[in-house]
Amino acid sequence: MRGKLRGASRRRVGIVAGLFGLAVLVQAAVVMAGGSSHATGQVAASGSAPVAMAGPSGRVFVGHSYKNDVSPALGTIPALPLKAAPEREAASNPRIGRHRDAADPVVQRTQAPASMPAPTLNFDGIPFPGVGCNCAPPDTNGEAGATQYVQIVNEGFQVFSKSTGASLYGPAGIATLWSGFGGVCQSAGDGDPVVLYDQIANRWIISQFAGTSVPTDECIAVSTTSDATGTWFRYGYHLGSNFFDYPKLAVWPDAYYMSMNVFNSSGTAFLGPQPFAFNRSAMLSGSPGTFVTTGITGGSSEEAYLPADLDGSTLPSAGAPESFVEWPNGGAYRIYHFHVDFGTPSNSTFTLFATPAAAGFTQLCPTTRACVPEPNGSTVDAIADRMMFRAAYRNFGDHESLVTNYTVSSGGVAGIRWIELRNVTTGPVAVFQQSTYQPDTTWRWMGSAAMDASGDLALGFSASSATTVPQLRYAGRLVGDPLNQLAQGEATLFAGAGSQTATSNRWGDYSDLTIDPVDDCTFWYTNEYYPAGSSQFNWRTRIGSFKFPTCGGPPPPPPPPPPPPPPPPPPPPPPPPPPPPGPVSQITGTGATCSQFSAGTAITLSTVRYTARNGRIRSPNPSAFDYWVRVNAAAGSNTVVISQAITTGNFSTLFGLGSGSAVDNPACAVVSGATFTAASGNGTFTVRWTAPSAGTYYIGVRLSTSAVNRKPVPNPPTVHYSFSTGGVTGSTSGIDLSQ
Numbered sequence: 001m002r003g004k005l006r007g008a009s010r011r012r013v014g015i016v017a018g019l020f021g022l023a024v025l026v027q028a029a030v031v032m033a034g035g036s037s038h039a040t041g042q043v044a045a046s047g048s049a050p051v052a053m054a055g056p057s058g059r060v061f062v063g064h065s066y067k068n069d070v071s072p073a074l075g076t077i078p079a080l081p082l083k084a085a086p087e088r089e090a091a092s093n094p095r096i097g098r099h100r101d102a103a104d105p106v107v108q109r110t111q112a113p114a115s116m117p118a119p120t121l122n123f124d125g126i127p128f129p130g131v132g133c134n135c136a137p138p139d140t141n142g143e144a145g146a147t148q149y150v151q152i153v154n155e156g157f158q159v160f161s162k163s164t165g166a167s168l169y170g171p172a173g174i175a176t177l178w179s180g181f182g183g184v185c186q187s188a189g190d191g192d193p194v195v196l197y198d199q200i201a202n203r204w205i206i207s208q209f210a211g212t213s214v215p216t217d218e219c220i221a222v223s224t225t226s227d228a229t230g231t232w233f234r235y236g237y238h239l240g241s242n243f244f245d246y247p248k249l250a251v252w253p254d255a256y257y258m259s260m261n262v263f264n265s266s267g268t269a270f271l272g273p274q275p276f277a278f279n280r281s282a283m284l285s286g287s288p289g290t291f292v293t294t295g296i297t298g299g300s301s302e303e304a305y306l307p308a309d310l311d312g313s314t315l316p317s318a319g320a321p322e323s324f325v326e327w328p329n330g331g332a333y334r335i336y337h338f339h340v341d342f343g344t345p346s347n348s349t350f351t352l353f354a355t356p357a358a359a360g361f362t363q364l365c366p367t368t369r370a371c372v373p374e375p376n377g378s379t380v381d382a383i384a385d386r387m388m389f390r391a392a393y394r395n396f397g398d399h400e401s402l403v404t405n406y407t408v409s410s411g412g413v414a415g416i417r418w419i420e421l422r423n424v425t426t427g428p429v430a431v432f433q434q435s436t437y438q439p440d441t442t443w444r445w446m447g448s449a450a451m452d453a454s455g456d457l458a459l460g461f462s463a464s465s466a467t468t469v470p471q472l473r474y475a476g477r478l479v480g481d482p483l484n485q486l487a488q489g490e491a492t493l494f495a496g497a498g499s500q501t502a503t504s505n506r507w508g509d510y511s512d513l514t515i516d517p518v519d520d521c522t523f524w525y526t527n528e529y530y531p532a533g534s535s536q537f538n539w540r541t542r543i544g545s546f547k548f549p550t551c552g553g554p555p556p557p558p559p560p561p562p563p564p565p566p567p568p569p570p571p572p573p574p575p576p577p578p579p580p581p582g583p584v585s586q587i588t589g590t591g592a593t594c595s596q597f598s599a600g601t602a603i604t605l606s607t608v609r610y611t612a613r614n615g616r617i618r619s620p621n622p623s624a625f626d627y628w629v630r631v632n633a634a635a636g637s638n639t640v641v642i643s644q645a646i647t648t649g650n651f652s653t654l655f656g657l658g659s660g661s662a663v664d665n666p667a668c669a670v671v672s673g674a675t676f677t678a679a680s681g682n683g684t685f686t687v688r689w690t691a692p693s694a695g696t697y698y699i700g701v702r703l704s705t706s707a708v709n710r711k712p713v714p715n716p717p718t719v720h721y722s723f724s725t726g727g728v729t730g731s732t733s734g735i736d737l738s739q
Contacts, residue, residue, distance in 0.1 A: 049240050050293065055346045058294065062345045065235045065289035069181065071221070074169060074229050077179045099329050099385070102360025104436050106417075107410055108485055111439035116476055116491035117546045123165035125526055125541035131156025132173040133191060136503035140541050141389065141512035142526045145197045146226045150204060151526055151543060154191035157206065159228045160543070162516075169229045174208050177221055177232060184210040185219035185236045192509075194249045194389075196256075199313065199517035201284055202226040202613075205256060207249055210236075214243040214265060218258070218276075222283045233286040237278075239293075243267045244274075246509075248389055250309035252322045255280045255340050257307035259324060261386075262296055272296040273304050275324060275350050277340040292340050294350040303327040304386040305336065308393035308402055308424065311515050312453055313709040316395050320425040321353075323393070327386050327406060328358035333421065335429050354429035361408040361417055361436065364445070370505030372414055372443050373466045378499060380470070380507035382407045382414050382445040389510040392450040393424070397624070397704045398659040400424055401432070403457060405447040410438035416447040418459055418486075435484040437475065442468060446527065448513035453520035454551040454680065455479035459486065460493070460513040460525035470507070471496045472527045472542055478550060480680060493525060494542040497532035518710060521551035550680050594668035594698050597628040608705050612713045620705040624658035629699040633691045642685045642701060653711065654682040658704035663689045666696050676701070 050063035071077070130138055133155035142151035148168060149160045157177075158170035174193055178186040192215070193208040204223040209215035218239060221232040243263040250257045255277040262271045274297060279290045297305075305326035310316070321337035328334075332355040341347040364384035365371030372380045384407040391404040405418040415438030422432040437444065437459065447461040458476035472493040481487035500507065511527035526543045610620045631640055644654055656678060663674040674689035687699055 049238065050291070053346045055294070055348060057349045057351055060346050060348050061293045061295055063237060063239065063291045063293070065237055067181065067183065068233065068235045068286065068288055070224065070286055071177065071180070071232045071234055073231050074172070074177070077176055099361075099363040099366065100331075101362040102331070104359065104361045104408065104410055106359045106434055106484060107415065107436045107438055109411070109439060112485065112487045112489040114489040114491065116474060116488050117548060118491065119493055119544040119546050120522070121165045122493060122542070122544040123160075125151045125160075125543045126153050126156055126158050126171045127541065128537060128539045130154050131171050132175065134537065135191060136500075136537055136539065137506040137508050138528050138539050138541060139192055139509050140526050140528050141194060141510060142524065142543060143195055143197045143512070143514045144516045144518075144522070144524045144545075145204060145228065146202060146518060148228050149524060149543065150195050150197075150206075150228050151541065152193045152195040152206065153541060154193065155189060155208065157193070157195065165543070174206070177206060178219060178234060181234050181236065183236055184212060184217050185234070188212050189219060190215050192245070192247055194247065196249055196251055196309070197514075197517060198222075198251045198256075198280075198284075200251070200253060200310070200315070203284060204228045204232075205249065205251070206232075207247065207258075209244060209247055214267060216241060216244060218244070218247060220249075220256070220278065220283070220289075224286070233283060235278075235283060235289045237289065237291055239276075241265055242271065246304070246386075248306055250307035250322070250390070252280075252308065252310055253315055253320075255322065255342075256283065257322045257324075257338060259305055259307055261304050270300050272299045272302045273326075275305075275307070275336070275338055277322070277338060277342075277348070279342050281342075290342055290345075292342065292345050292348045294338075294348065297336070297350065303329045303334075305334070306387045306389065306391040306404060307338075309390045311392050311394045311450065312520055312706075313517075314395040314397060314704070314706045316393075316400070316425050323353070323391075323402065323424040324350075325387060325391050325402065325404060325421065325424070331358055331360070332356060333358050333419070333431065335421070335424055337425075354424075354427060356421065356429050356431045358419075358431070359417075359434050359436075362410070364407050364409040364414050372445055372464055372507070374464055374499035375467055375469055376499040376501060378501045379505055380464070380500060381505050382443075382507075383509055384408065384414070384445070388447050389512060390448065390450070390514070392513075392515075394451050394453075396455065396656075397706065398657060400426065401451055401455070403449045403451050405449045405459060407445040407447065408436055410436050411441070413438065413441055413465075414443040414445040416444050416459060416461055418447070418449050418457075420451075420457070433484050435486070437486055439490070441465065444473070446508045446511050448511045448525070448527075450513045450515050450523060452515055452523065452548065452551045454548070456548045456551055457486075458513060458523045458525075458546075458548075460511060460523075460527065462507065462511070462527060469496045469499050470529055472525070472529060472544070474513075474523075474525060474546070476548070478548060478680070488548075491546075493527075493544040494529055496529040498530035498534040498538075500530050500534070500536065500539070502536035516545070519547075519552060520710075522547045552681075592626055592628070594628070594664040594700060597630075597700075598668060598696075598698060608708070610708065615713055617708050617711050617713055620708050622705065624660070624702050624704050626660075626700055626702055629701065631697055631699065633694065633697045635691050635694045638689055638691055638697075640687045640699065642687065642699070644683060644685065653707045655703035655705065655707050656682045657685060658702040660700075660702040661685075661687075662700050662702075663687065664698040664700065665692070668698065671697070682707075 050061035130153045135154040138153040159168045189210045196205040207220045210217045224231045246261045258276040276293045305324040308323045324336040326334040335354040337353040370381045402421045415436045420433040422430045460474045464470040475486040475490040516522035610617045661676040663671045677686045
C-alpha cells in the first residue's frame, strides 16, 4: 500500500538461504510501501496504456500483457544481484473514507463462553525484513492449496507443508519469481502482494504492483500446477500513468478480478476506486493475457470496494457476474456487478446492482488514523476506512453468502463490524447478519472473515490495549447459533510479546483468513505481531489453522433432556391421533415428477457421474437429485423427520439439501409455506407444512451432489449407496456414483 515504510537508518547486506540452495540478497534500506526505492535509469517494461472504447454503460478500457512467459522451476532460479537504491519516504497511508457517524444498534457487548477450537497448527511465518524489503507494514496474507500453504509479505514469499508447517521453499523475494522476465516486474516490484489459490483449476496466483517511480503495473504469476515450487506463467500488465494502490485480487470462474484505489501520479489526490478483470482462461494456459476495466468509479467521493473471492467447490450459477462490495458510506452496502466479455470487450459493464442498508456506526480515528493503543504508549493504524481483505463468497445451493468485515469505533475502543450478505449475484441482496464485535474494552482491528462448508463463520483479527501487546486472536459462530452473535467465544492464536514504535504507526495493512480447499472446513489465518523487546522495523508473522468439529461430520449428539416436571393433573381425553407416516418410497431419478411418483411409474435408481482428476472426484453430474417420500398426514400442522444414514462398502458421505425441495398434496400441487431444515452435518432433514386436509402427501427431497466433489476417487470407481430413511420408517433407497 502507498506508505509502506522502509528503515532508513543504515544499510547492510545479508543473505537469506532458501530451499534448493536459493539465496536472496537483503538490503536494509527502508521506504514507505508503494514508494520507490529503485535507482534511476532502470529499464521499465512500459506497455501501452489501455485502449478505450464505447460501451453500453460508458467507456470500457482494454489492456494486454506487454509480456508473458513461463518461468523455470523456482528451485533452479539463481539469486538476483542487489542494486543500490536511494532512501526516501513517500506519503503516509492516505485516508479515503468520508463517513457520517451514526448510532450502532448491532453491537455484541458480551463475550460468549470460550468454545472456539484450539489451533491444529501454529507456527511462525516470514519475519522482518521480509527477504528484500525491510518494510513496514508486512501486508501479511496467505492461503492453503492441495498440500501446501503459501504466505506472502512485502516483498517475499514462502511455501510450507500444509500437514506439518515445515518450510518447503524460501523465504524468497517475490522478484525471484520474475527473474529473467525483465522490466519493472523483475527490477521494480513494490509489494502490496496477494497470493490466492484457484481451487477450480488447482493453481496458485501471486501478484504485486511495480513501477519505476509510482506503481503503474501489476505483475501476476499463475502456477502451471498445484505445486507452488514448480514453474509459473508470468504476466506484466501496464495499467496506466496513475498511482494504482492497494490491489486486491479474487478468483471467479470467468476471470481473476481486482480492485484498486487510484491516486494521481504524484500520490497526492485520491481519484476513486477502479475494477479490473483479467482473462483467467488465457492465464491458465499461458496464452497472452488481456484485462478489461470500466475505469475509475464515481470519482473521489466513491468509497473503496472489494471483489468477491470464491470459496468452496460449488460454483456460482453459469454466467453469474462478479460482485464488488463497497465500504458503507451513506448507510448502505453498494453492490456492483461486473459483467465481463473478453470476446467483445465493449459489452462489458460495471453497474450498481443493490444497496442493502448498513447499520449505523462511528468511524474509528478518522483524522489521526493511528489510534490503537499499545502498552509502550505508541499507537498503530487500524485502516478503518475500507473493507478488510477478503470478501469471501460461497454458494450453498439454496443461497449465496458473502462475508467480510471492517473496523469501527465502539464503546470507546476499536470493534469489528462483520457482515453476511445473501444472494449477491442473483438478488434480492439482503443483509442476513451484521454485528459489531466489541465484547469488552480491548481494541480489535485488522480483521479477516470466512465461512466453512457447513456455514460456520470465523473472524481473525489483531487485539491490543494500553496493557496488552498486539495479539492474534480469532472468534466465531456455528451455523445454528443465534444470528448476529459470535457465540463460540474467542481464542488466542498467538499472544505476541512486544509493541511497535515509530514506522509511521503502520500495522497490517491486511491479514488473511482462508479455507482449506481440500476439506472445505479448516480455517487458515495469518497476521503480524512483534517479538519481546522490539521497536520499529522488527515485525514477525504467524500462521495457524483450526476447524470446527461439526464441519463435514455427523451432527453432534442432542443435549440430555431436562428433569421431568411434577406430574400435572390428569388431562381430558386426547383427540384421536393423526395417522402415522406412511412408508417411504424408493429414490427416483433426477427430474422425476410428483405425478410419476404417485402413479408408480418413476424409476427407482439415480446415477450421479463424475470425472476423476488427480485422484479426486470432480464435476459430479447432475448437480442435484431427488427422492420422494410418501406420508399420510392429518389436517393442520405436520412435521416429518427424514434420516439420511448412508452406508456403503468402501465410500460414504452425507448429501446436503439442494434448491427445489417441495411438499405436494394428493393432487400433486405444491403446498405453499413448506420448510426444509437440514440438521448440522445433514444427518436429518426436518420437513414442516400445513395440510389443508388429511390425506396422502408427497415430499420431494432435493439433494446436492457437491458433497462428493474433491473426495478421493473410490476403488472400485462405481459405488452403490443405500439410503436408510428410518426416521420416517419404510424401505431403503439407492443411488449409483459412477465414473
